[in-house]
Amino acid sequence: MIIITAENLKDFAFEDDGDFESEELLATPEIEAEQIINYYEQKYGFKKIAG
Amino acid sequence: MDLFEYVTNVKKGKLSALDTVKAAIKKCKELNEKYNCFVTICEEEAIKQAKLADKEKKGLLCGVPITVKDAICVKDVECTAGSKILKGYIPPFDATVIEKLKAQGAVIIGKTTQDEFGFGSFSTNSAYGIPKNPYDISRTAGGSSGGCGSITQLADFPHIGIGESTGGSISAPSFFCGVYGLTPTYGLVSRYGLIDYANSLDKIGPMAKTVDEIALALNIISGNDSKDQTSLNNTKIDYSNYESIKGYTIGLPKQYFENASKEVKEKINEAINVLKKLGVKFIDVDLKLTKYHLSAYYLAAVSEASTNLSKLDGIRYGAKLEFDKDIDFNNYYSNVRSKYFGDEAKRRIMIGTFARMSGFRSQYYLKAMKARTLIINDYKKAFEKCDALLSPTMMYTAPRFDEIAKLDPLQVYQSDLLTVGPNLAGIPMINVPCGFDSNKLPIGFHVLGNHLDEIKILSIAKAYEEATKK
Numbered sequence: 001m002i003i004i005t006a007e008n009l010k011d012f013a014f015e016d017d018g019d020f021e022s023e024e025l026l027a028t029p030e031i032e033a034e035q036i037i038n039y040y041e042q043k044y045g046f047k048k049i050a051g
Numbered sequence: 052m053d054l055f056e057y058v059t060n061v062k063k064g065k066l067s068a069l070d071t072v073k074a075a076i077k078k079c080k081e082l083n084e085k086y087n088c089f090v091t092i093c094e095e096e097a098i099k100q101a102k103l104a105d106k107e108k109k110g111l112l113c114g115v116p117i118t119v120k121d122a123i124c125v126k127d128v129e130c131t132a133g134s135k136i137l138k139g140y141i142p143p144f145d146a147t148v149i150e151k152l153k154a155q156g157a158v159i160i161g162k163t164t165q166d167e168f169g170f171g172s173f174s175t176n177s178a179y180g181i182p183k184n185p186y187d188i189s190r191t192a193g194g195s196s197g198g199c200g201s202i203t204q205l206a207d208f209p210h211i212g213i214g215e216s217t218g219g220s221i222s223a224p225s226f227f228c229g230v231y232g233l234t235p236t237y238g239l240v241s242r243y244g245l246i247d248y249a250n251s252l253d254k255i256g257p258m259a260k261t262v263d264e265i266a267l268a269l270n271i272i273s274g275n276d277s278k279d280q281t282s283l284n285n286t287k288i289d290y291s292n293y294e295s296i297k298g299y300t301i302g303l304p305k306q307y308f309e310n311a312s313k314e315v316k317e318k319i320n321e322a323i324n325v326l327k328k329l330g331v332k333f334i335d336v337d338l339k340l341t342k343y344h345l346s347a348y349y350l351a352a353v354s355e356a357s358t359n360l361s362k363l364d365g366i367r368y369g370a371k372l373e374f375d376k377d378i379d380f381n382n383y384y385s386n387v388r389s390k391y392f393g394d395e396a397k398r399r400i401m402i403g404t405f406a407r408m409s410g411f412r413s414q415y416y417l418k419a420m421k422a423r424t425l426i427i428n429d430y431k432k433a434f435e436k437c438d439a440l441l442s443p444t445m446m447y448t449a450p451r452f453d454e455i456a457k458l459d460p461l462q463v464y465q466s467d468l469l470t471v472g473p474n475l476a477g478i479p480m481i482n483v484p485c486g487f488d489s490n491k492l493p494i495g496f497h498v499l500g501n502h503l504d505e506i507k508i509l510s511i512a513k514a515y516e517e518a519t520k521k
Binding site for chain 2: 004009026042
């Protein structure tokens with residue numbers, strides 16, 4: 001039987017050197033955002049998607 | 052026989068695709084006894100396609116036997132993604148890559164063994180037996196496209212393998228089996244018809260014995276697809292139109308050499324010397340965020356996997372159990388998933404679920420997303436100074452199964468150290484075979500390119516292949 005608890009997450013903890021302060025880091029990478037916009041423009045004629 | 056010569060002869064009517072495919076299937080059945088490369092060998096479908104190839108005599112892959120990782124849907128052929136929960140699933144459609152291959156006359160002869168849903172580095176997490184290394188059956192063929200790597204090396208007939216990578220599942224088996232394996236830029240090849248592991252990371256790519264075959268396959272399977280909204284809409288180029296690499300600058304990320312074995316490092320250094328003689332300049336590159344690669348990759352991948360697999364509940368999709376009037380939905384769902392998912396799938400679903408839970412989300416999942424952006428920027432910065440990066444593909448040659456059995460899950464994840472970074476960044480990479488260790492096991496180097504710079508990494512691979520041809 002596998003027993004996994006939230007404790008296992010600690011195996012993936014980041015050694016945080018203060019690299020993660022900026023919320024802008026959560027922005028969608030440009031290459032993907034551009035494609036999503038293109039897709040909606042092609043399919044539905046939207047000029048841009050909200051947000 | 053050379054694949055290109057074979058195609059020409061089939062088109063001229065000098066060779067029969069049907070005879071070649073029948074012989075290839077016979078060979079695959081024999082090899083499968085020893086190497087377990089296949090979950091399914093689709094003889095009936097293959098013979099129909101071969102007859103069509105002989106009749107129509109058209110396409111860049113006219114009559115060429117192709118093997119496909121089991122996570123990619125082929126119409127009317129069972130597709131399990133290496134999992135018992137999908138046993139018996141027969142897709143009524145072709146994945147876009149399969150449609151494109153068939154349109155060029157290719158003949159799909161089988162679905163290759165893999166880790167369940169791609170969850171593994173050594174293909175030891177397959178529900179349908181473990182594929183074996185072509186050089187030593189006591190060793191791994193790599194994961195998760197292990198069956199694809201193994202048959203690509205073993206095939207003595209014209210052949211291209213189609214694999215899929217989330218965190219290194221094309222590069223690792225290509226390295227362990229001594230073949231070329233290209234993971235394209237994320238979005239260059241349509242994912243429509245691929246059973247997802249992690250949507251933002253999955254890439255379909257070719258595995259083959261020569262660079263020309265890789266370029267040919269990429270020419271065919273790449274391109275925009277309206278059925279995949281992450282598919283790129285870039286200008287189509289000819290990937291076999293190689294550039295001269297004289298004057299190229301290649302970066303050597305120092306962090307990528309630190310943990311590689313002595314023998315692997317020696318062979319890579321020999322390859323570097325060959326490329327230097329071809330006019331390539333090498334510089335040292337500092338990818339200081341390598342320390343985040345494993346955590347960011349595994350958190351992103353298992354978080355996406357845990358949501359992707361939630362649809363496999365025995366009601367909407369996947370294997371079913373008898374309904375019992377005394378069992379409520381939650382228990383039914385748990386019973387189905389407990390019975391049909393393998394241990395590693397359960398582990399990743401649970402870790403992914405924890406990582407996304409309120410209370411842990413900002414500490415783990417969101418931090419992984421931030422780390423991913425930083426990692427992409429780290430590579431982008433490196434590519435301002437060089438045309439490509441070069442490193443070992445894996446840190447050591449194919450381990451034995453008894454050695455793998457002693458590793459805990461975390462140690463297995465660590466074996467992906469050199470492949471998860473470029474996969475997270477969505478940049479293209481190719482494994483280039485460059486020799487053998489003292490146990491006669493293959494070694495390869497990894498060439499990484501900037502987004503959509505496939506032509507550069509293929510040009511480097513081709514120049515090396517030509518310079519070392521015996």
